[in-house]
Amino acid sequence: MPKELAYKVEGVREAVxxxxxGIICGKDRNGQYNAFDLLKQxxxxxxxxxxxxKSTQLRSILTxxxxxxxxxxxxxxxxxxxxxxxxxxxxxxxxxxxxSSAKDIGKMLRGIKKExxxxxxxxxxxxxxxxxxxxxxxxRPYLVVCIDEFVxxxxxxxxxxxxxxxVAIGRTLGVFAILSMQRPNAKxxxxxxxxxxxxxxxxxxxDVIESRIVNTPGAEAIETSGRFIMNSDKLYELQAPxxxxxxxxxxxxxxxxxxxxxxxxxxxxxxxxxxxxxxVFNDVVD
Numbered sequence: 001m002p003k004e005l006a007y008k009v010e011g012v013r014e015a016v017x018x019x020x021x022g023i024i025c026g027k028d029r030n031g032q033y034n035a036f037d038l039l040k041q042x043x044x045x046x047x048x049x050x051x052x053x054k055s056t057q058l059r060s061i062l063t064x065x066x067x068x069x070x071x072x073x074x075x076x077x078x079x080x081x082x083x084x085x086x087x088x089x090x091x092x093x094x095x096x097x098x099x100s101s102a103k104d105i106g107k108m109l110r111g112i113k114k115e116x117x118x119x120x121x122x123x124x125x126x127x128x129x130x131x132x133x134x135x136x137x138x139x140r141p142y143l144v145v146c147i148d149e150f151v152x153x154x155x156x157x158x159x160x161x162x163x164x165x166x167v168a169i170g171r172t173l174g175v176f177a178i179l180s181m182q183r184p185n186a187k188x189x190x191x192x193x194x195x196x197x198x199x200x201x202x203x204x205x206x207d208v209i210e211s212r213i214v215n216t217p218g219a220e221a222i223e224t225s226g227r228f229i230m231n232s233d234k235l236y237e238l239q240a241p242x243x244x245x246x247x248x249x250x251x252x253x254x255x256x257x258x259x260x261x262x263x264x265x266x267x268x269x270x271x272x273x274x275x276x277x278x279x280v281f282n283d284v285v286d
Contacts, residue, residue, distance in 0.1 A: 075142070077146070091258075141174075228240060
């Protein structure tokens, strides 16, 4: 298994092509790409120390989704609690918002909660088991909520309650979560959330306890950046594609559109050119 695996668009596209919402994982010891369909294995947990490759994996997954789905088919809602990872996606057409404060992420998730309720009502009205089975005029795009370092939101009970509901019922409603953290915490990853995160990717973790929390045994012994243990239908050891920020920007450039003011932080006293709380909320729920 190589110590570094360059992200190559052709190979990645081919790997995810059989799937509706293809998630690229990496290559195994036989040099074969591993990928899966988020519709069939919803919700992902990614954990790993600084420098382990966790952030690059997030970049690869999101970039691949953007390259393979139309903006009318997929909408991304990004929470960047560290204010360092998702800036390159801010002007991409698929991306509805890039938020960093707990206050703004809470507003975003309330909008997602409203969408979950509406989709649930539609499936009941039309007596179908999945939003994909709704009549064409009522179809809705897939939504992916990706929050980096979501452990920083653990003190906000409303946010954690909505995330718990999302991972519990989101699959049939076409709404999915990708959550990441550096230091896995058993109190944050309680039984309900952990049981519904069907895929875990454990990059280098500090100790056996953290590996056990993420459910990726052996992740504490990893020594190579970009190497991780994945637990889905079984355990895999994989090398993640290495996608640089520069390369990601080049790939994303065709999808960049002119947007309004930077949707990141909502100041308590709006200034010229800044979004108000109302603007952020409207951006989310429109």
